[in-house]
Amino acid sequence: MVSQIAQLIVSGVLAGGLYGIISVGLTLIFGVLNLVNFAHGEFLMISMYISFWMSEIFNLNPYMSLPIVVAAMFVFGIIIQSIFIRPVTEASHEVQIVITLGLSTIMQNSALMAFSGNLRVLRTPFSESMIEIAGIFINTQRLLTFTLAILATIILYLYLTKSYFGKAIRATAQDSRAAKLAGINVPFVYMITYGIGIALVGLAGASIIPLFPVYPTIGWHFANIAFVAVVLGGLGSIPGAMVGGIIIGLIESIAGFYFGSEFQQAAYFIVFIIILIIRPTGLFRK
Amino acid sequence: MKISSNNNNSLFKYNNILSHSNVFEFVFIIGLIALPMLISNSYYRDWFVMAFIMAGASCAWNIIGGYAGMLSIGHAAFFGIGAYTSTLLYVRVGISPWLGLIAGALLSTIAAIVIGRATLRLKGTFFVLVTIAFCEVLRFTAIGWRSLTFGSMGITLVFKKNFFNMMWQGKTAYVLLTFGYLVFVYVFNKIIEKKKFGYYLVAIREDQDAACACGIPAAKIKTIGLMISAFLTSIGGSIYAQYVMYIEPDVVFDIMISVQLILIGILGGKGKAFGPIMGAIIIIPLSSFLRGSLANLSGLHGFVYGVALVLVIIFIPEGVYGRLYRFFNKNKKNIKNHVEGVM
Numbered sequence: 188m189v190s191q192i193a194q195l196i197v198s199g200v201l202a203g204g205l206y207g208i209i210s211v212g213l214t215l216i217f218g219v220l221n222l223v224n225f226a227h228g229e230f231l232m233i234s235m236y237i238s239f240w241m242s243e244i245f246n247l248n249p250y251m252s253l254p255i256v257v258a259a260m261f262v263f264g265i266i267i268q269s270i271f272i273r274p275v276t277e278a279s280h281e282v283q284i285v286i287t288l289g290l291s292t293i294m295q296n297s298a299l300m301a302f303s304g305n306l307r308v309l310r311t312p313f314s315e316s317m318i319e320i321a322g323i324f325i326n327t328q329r330l331l332t333f334t335l336a337i338l339a340t341i342i343l344y345l346y347l348t349k350s351y352f353g354k355a356i357r358a359t360a361q362d363s364r365a366a367k368l369a370g371i372n373v374p375f376v377y378m379i380t381y382g383i384g385i386a387l388v389g390l391a392g393a394s395i396i397p398l399f400p401v402y403p404t405i406g407w408h409f410a411n412i413a414f415v416a417v418v419l420g421g422l423g424s425i426p427g428a429m430v431g432g433i434i435i436g437l438i439e440s441i442a443g444f445y446f447g448s449e450f451q452q453a454a455y456f457i458v459f460i461i462i463l464i465i466r467p468t469g470l471f472r473k
Numbered sequence: 474m475k476i477s478s479n480n481n482n483s484l485f486k487y488n489n490i491l492s493h494s495n496v497f498e499f500v501f502i503i504g505l506i507a508l509p510m511l512i513s514n515s516y517y518r519d520w521f522v523m524a525f526i527m528a529g530a531s532c533a534w535n536i537i538g539g540y541a542g543m544l545s546i547g548h549a550a551f552f553g554i555g556a557y558t559s560t561l562l563y564v565r566v567g568i569s570p571w572l573g574l575i576a577g578a579l580l581s582t583i584a585a586i587v588i589g590r591a592t593l594r595l596k597g598t599f600f601v602l603v604t605i606a607f608c609e610v611l612r613f614t615a616i617g618w619r620s621l622t623f624g625s626m627g628i629t630l631v632f633k634k635n636f637f638n639m640m641w642q643g644k645t646a647y648v649l650l651t652f653g654y655l656v657f658v659y660v661f662n663k664i665i666e667k668k669k670f671g672y673y674l675v676a677i678r679e680d681q682d683a684a685c686a687c688g689i690p691a692a693k694i695k696t697i698g699l700m701i702s703a704f705l706t707s708i709g710g711s712i713y714a715q716y717v718m719y720i721e722p723d724v725v726f727d728i729m730i731s732v733q734l735i736l737i738g739i740l741g742g743k744g745k746a747f748g749p750i751m752g753a754i755i756i757i758p759l760s761s762f763l764r765g766s767l768a769n770l771s772g773l774h775g776f777v778y779g780v781a782l783v784l785v786i787i788f789i790p791e792g793v794y795g796r797l798y799r800f801f802n803k804n805k806k807n808i809k810n811h812v813e814g815v816m
Binding site: 290300449467 | 775
């Protein structure tokens with residue numbers, strides 16, 4: 188019984204790390220650009236496709252191509268931001284939401300046209316391998332994803348708090364007008380921040396390709412979880428997003444075990460509604 | 474006291490039922506019903522039926538998304554509740570879809586109360602996120618709860634021609650039914666536009682803090698708006714299920730339904746009762762045509778929706794009818810601050 192609960196907690200936390208890294212990118216973009224990126228999940232889908240095709244065409248295994256995918260997604264994010272999002276920086280919230288929603292639809296359907304709706308699976312030796320620690324089974328690939336996610340979050344956090352440009356990003360997040368007055372190139376900060384957010388999603392996408400099949404609408408599912416995680420952690424808070432992701436992972440694994448996998452989503456939604464009613468600013472925002 | 478005489482005068486002019494825009498709307502709607510009645514080709518009639526359903530549902534979305542400016546991306550949830558409730562009641566218990574339609578609408582209203590209570594006192598972002606999450610949860614529940622909903626297999630309705638079953642031979646009855654639904658929602662919007670309630674919604678959209686300062690209970694008004702919107706959207710979902718005779722979670726609870734409703738609303742002009750009708754009559758035939766002529770390229774019509782969404786919001790944010798409306802009422806500059814769909 189105890190080991191069963193421990194198993195649930197471990198697999199919940201491991202899944203949560205993945206949700207966390209997707210949410211961190213989303214919350215970073217929200218915190219700095221004040222924009223809910225509804226195309227977030229589609230970037231995940233695209234990075235999974237890049238990783239998949241690299242392996243199919245160049246025979247490059249997903250661990251080797253991971254840095255390439257992350258770099259490619261960083262550039263892709265910057266391009267998308269410069270073309271579609273920069274012109275509406277000053278526009279109303281509604282306009283921004285509609286733009287990112289439109290982008291999401293465009294990317295999803297482009298993938299559908301280019302790659303068809305078939306599920307594509309990429310298996311690596313780590314996909315199924317398990318290690319056992321004190322009676323608890325851990326999937327090696329999930330452990331790897333989790334470690335990468337935590338590492339990336341810590342590096343990002345350190346970068347934002349310690350480095351010069353990181354401070355500029357935080358200053359822009361706090362007050363973009365004051366940041367502009369202090370001589371910070373705000374449009375440039377917006378562009379790079381969006382790129383970083385998308386690169387984080389790229390990291391998530393490249394590291395889950397051995398675990399999940401890729402198809403054009405896969406991003407939407409993960410994006411939804413990320414929306415909930417971000418609100419749980421407090422919009423704009425990076426540690427909050429990570430913890431929010433882990434909480435969702437835990438809820439999902441525990442509810443899935445006790446109520447059946449059909450009601451996992453219902454469970455975290457109910458928690459979501461309760462949190463919104465009692466603490467609408469999220470768990471970590473002051 | 475002195476200002477009021479001038480104001481009354483302009484308001485009187487605006488309320489004139491024979492204003493250019495009203496005449497245009499009336500003629501357009503007459504044309505809308507005349508055309509499918511004259512055409513006997515059932516392929517083209519299908520375009521009209523779908524356009525009427527989506528226009529009606531988008532008009533319903535317009536109440537909260539247009540007038541109140543609360544962009545709901547989860548309206549497929551209400552659409553799906555309507556489709557599933559009426560269909561399940563009919564298939565499982567044998568209750569007429571006419572009653573199932575009401576039951577679905579009431580269920581949607583209850584869902585709207587829950588969502589409204591949880592989010593509408595918060596900023597818009599929370600509302601948007603919760604509507605999406607809610608829709609997604611319903612989709613997964615509909616897939617997972619196989620014993621009730623048949624899961625992702627979906628439900629196929631067996632055709633039994635009967636008024637009681639809301640099934641008819643040929644398309645004429647469906648054209649009339651969906652047109653009736655569209656006109657009902659449209660007239661409802663028109664009435665709201667003129668009532669205090671509509672002005673409250675617009676005031677909240679323009680400046681919520683100022684509206685609250687004037688004593689408008691913003692959260693309550695928005696919740697009621699969402700309830701009405703959910704009720705009417707749900708009816709559209711029930712009618713859709715009866716017309717298509719096949720529903721599955723990945724269609725009726727899909728984000729594409731919400732995207733279509735938003736696109737139709739924004740393309741036509743949101744915050745205008747007539748806007749969504751115009752939007753639907755442009756986009757539905759276009760996408761049906763694309764789907765029909767390039768059937769092997771699945772995803773193309775969705776791609777067109779996305780591109781249209783981005784282009785419209787950048788270049789004509791007030792929508793096609795918003796432009797026309799301004800053209801019709803060009804010489805009434807003094808009442809420009811009236812209900813306008815411009816963001």
